[in-house]
Amino acid sequence: MATVERHPVQPGKQLIYEGTRIPPRCPTILDVPAHLAGNEDINQINFGPNHPSTHGVLRLVVDLDGELVVGLRAVIGYLHTGFEKTMEQKSWWKCITYPERIDYLSFQTNELVFVLAIERLLALEVPEKATWMRMCLLELNRIHSHLVWLGTACLELGAISMFWYTFRERDQILDLSEMVCGTRMHTRYFQAGGLAEDIPTGFYDECWKFVEQMPKAVDQYEDMVDRNRIWLERTKGLGLLSADDAIALGQSGPCLRASGVDWDLRRDQPYLFYDRVYFTVCTREHGDVWDRYKVHMDEMRQSVRIIAQCLEQLQKFEPGAPWIADDRKVVLPPREELHTSMESLIHHFKIVTEGYRVPEGEIYTTIESPRGEMGCYVVSDGGAKPWRVKFRAPSFVALQATATCMHEALIADMIAIAGSLDTVMGEVDR
Amino acid sequence: MANELIPATLKGFAVTFREIFKKPITQQYPEVKRPVYPRFRGRHQLHLHANGLEKCVGCSLCAAACPSDCIRVVADENTADNRVSAGERYARIYEINLSRCIFCGYCELACPFDAITLGNEYEISEYSRDDLIYTKDMLLGRPVKKIPVADPSIYDTPVPYYKTHS
Ligand code: SF4
Ligand code: SF4
Numbered sequence: 001m002a003t004v005e006r007h008p009v010q011p012g013k014q015l016i017y018e019g020t021r022i023p024p025r026c027p028t029i030l031d032v033p034a035h036l037a038g039n040e041d042i043n044q045i046n047f048g049p050n051h052p053s054t055h056g057v058l059r060l061v062v063d064l065d066g067e068l069v070v071g072l073r074a075v076i077g078y079l080h081t082g083f084e085k086t087m088e089q090k091s092w093w094k095c096i097t098y099p100e101r102i103d104y105l106s107f108q109t110n111e112l113v114f115v116l117a118i119e120r121l122l123a124l125e126v127p128e129k130a131t132w133m134r135m136c137l138l139e140l141n142r143i144h145s146h147l148v149w150l151g152t153a154c155l156e157l158g159a160i161s162m163f164w165y166t167f168r169e170r171d172q173i174l175d176l177s178e179m180v181c182g183t184r185m186h187t188r189y190f191q192a193g194g195l196a197e198d199i200p201t202g203f204y205d206e207c208w209k210f211v212e213q214m215p216k217a218v219d220q221y222e223d224m225v226d227r228n229r230i231w232l233e234r235t236k237g238l239g240l241l242s243a244d245d246a247i248a249l250g251q252s253g254p255c256l257r258a259s260g261v262d263w264d265l266r267r268d269q270p271y272l273f274y275d276r277v278y279f280t281v282c283t284r285e286h287g288d289v290w291d292r293y294k295v296h297m298d299e300m301r302q303s304v305r306i307i308a309q310c311l312e313q314l315q316k317f318e319p320g321a322p323w324i325a326d327d328r329k330v331v332l333p334p335r336e337e338l339h340t341s342m343e344s345l346i347h348h349f350k351i352v353t354e355g356y357r358v359p360e361g362e363i364y365t366t367i368e369s370p371r372g373e374m375g376c377y378v379v380s381d382g383g384a385k386p387w388r389v390k391f392r393a394p395s396f397v398a399l400q401a402t403a404t405c406m407h408e409a410l411i412a413d414m415i416a417i418a419g420s421l422d423t424v425m426g427e428v429d430r
Numbered sequence: 431m432a433n434e435l436i437p438a439t440l441k442g443f444a445v446t447f448r449e450i451f452k453k454p455i456t457q458q459y460p461e462v463k464r465p466v467y468p469r470f471r472g473r474h475q476l477h478l479h480a481n482g483l484e485k486c487v488g489c490s491l492c493a494a495a496c497p498s499d500c501i502r503v504v505a506d507e508n509t510a511d512n513r514v515s516a517g518e519r520y521a522r523i524y525e526i527n528l529s530r531c532i533f534c535g536y537c538e539l540a541c542p543f544d545a546i547t548l549g550n551e552y553e554i555s556e557y558s559r560d561d562l563i564y565t566k567d568m569l570l571g572r573p574v575k576k577i578p579v580a581d582p583s584i585y586d587t588p589v590p591y592y593k594t595h596s
Binding site: 182201224353 | 494495
């Protein structure tokens with residue numbers, strides 16, 4: 001493992017701001033300052049839960065002094081779906097369909113983190129082809145998530161055209177997903193042991209087309225807003241978060257890297273084959289909305305690089321190379337054997353009705369989702385259902401930084417700041 | 431300041447201006463339907479044997495596999511004068527609550543007799559939730575509207591046996 005710079009603000013480098021801005025009483029609540037408390041001019045308003053720029057159903061209770069945000073509380077839980085509890089009632093095989101729906105923008109990532117947990121508990125070997133394909137889909141998914149973020153973040157600040165442009169590329173990704181996985185989102189394509197189905201030959205051509213087009217599209221997005229005065233004024237120097245504060249608040253992903261911390265699980269705790277591909281971890285140092293935007297743009301370019309390398313590797317495999325482990329206790333037998341082999345039929349019945357058993361134990365797996373460190377903690381009691389499942393959701397952690405970022409912000413900037421933290425409410429509430 | 435402002439803004443407009451001359455990517459959806467890929471999982475279909483008997487034998491394996499518990503199967507015995515399926519038993523009631531279904535396709539994976547597959551129909555919105563409970567007759571019927579499918583030889587390899595033989 002590469003040595004990691006723990007404390008990123010190098011000597012001589014300008015600090016984003018002096019000291020810490022984390023609210024002292026409670027890190028997630030911005031209290032109205034003492035001299036303003038009880039003042040009649042302080043206006044308390046509700047932002048959300050049904051506001052289009054809250055990225056879901058987030059309610060922010062905001063105290064306003066004129067246009068200035070002086071107090072802030074986030075109220076969450078409107079999208080609570082009880083996924084973790086529901087998963088305890090389902091067999092491991094059925095559970096795979098659940099994590100994807102937690103964060104509906106980075107479904108593949110969430111699926112993978114749970115599947116990896118099962119595979120590690122089972123000590124299951126995954127064929128190389130499946131691992132490369134998983135990486136390829138993961139990076140496509142990262143771009144998908146960043147595109148939706150970019151489109152909506154610009155939309156909230158009034159740049160409508162960006163939304164149409166980003167959704168053009170997003171649609172291509174979803175088309176690829178439909179071709180390979182059968183559904184555009186929530187694919188359940190990653191199964192314990194590998195992939196659900198083989199990769200269609202047409203995938204490579206279409207994906208190469210996308211790889212060629214995507215960097216041009218990113219340039220186009222940047223052309224559109226990079227020098228735009230309105231965009232610059234509404235993003236630069238806003239929503240500051242220093243590296244120390246970001247670490248103290250447990251941030252991860254683009255939020256952390258925009259603050260100057262060079263930390264990416266893909267490089268620092270490699271999973272899949274991330275240690276076999278070339279890519280750069282993109283960081284910026286000012287920790288404002290602009291830097292978060294830039295980190296997202298740079299990451300899309302790096303993801304395209306990774307996809308190209310995965311495709312090269314995938315095309316080296318013979319067309320029928322195995323895509324799922326050959327373990328009859330866990331993996332559904334091939335379809336054609338059901339009609340010829342009694343043993344296969346028994347295994348099939350067993351997996352479908354009762355589900356496979358996972359050895360007793362507990363495990364915590366983490367991967368780098370588009371939003372940061374996505375973790376999955378699983379406890380198995382040796383039965384056919386998980387005993388406990390818990391997700392560490394990066395959006396939930398990102399949301400905790402809202403109060404810190406909202407330092408002396410105007411009400412209009414609040415939208416830009418809340419948007420830049422890139423939270424998905426489905427994942428926050430789970 | 432105005433000197434910087436104008437070229438900077440024009441640069442953004444240049445992007446949108448150039449797009450005017452490109453071919454639009456808009457799909458004229460209700461009139462023109464984009465072909466779905468062969469693996470697309472749409473509305474379910476129950477299948478019949480060539481001799482007209484139902485393939486489903488009411489074993490409830492699909493119901494057991496369904497993560498959202500939206501399939502209900504009640505089986506009954508075939509008799510000499512009421513032979514519905516090729517097996518010993520048949521599904522007297524077969525219902526899928528499509529408002530709960532997540533289109534995961536686990537039911538088609540589970541079915542050992544290739545009796546149920548997920549077809550390619552996706553226009554299944556209804557005005558009432560009750561209408562989304564599909565009964566056996568509805569699932570056995572073939573969709574009126576045909577949806578084009580992309581070339582399976584390129585976009586689906588290998589073609590699963592049960593997709594070509596049902
Ligand atoms: S597709 Fe999935 S959710 Fe829908 S009926 Fe089949 S198993 Fe159930
Ligand atoms: S559709 Fe298949 S799995 Fe479901 S009851 Fe009928 S035969 Fe059994």
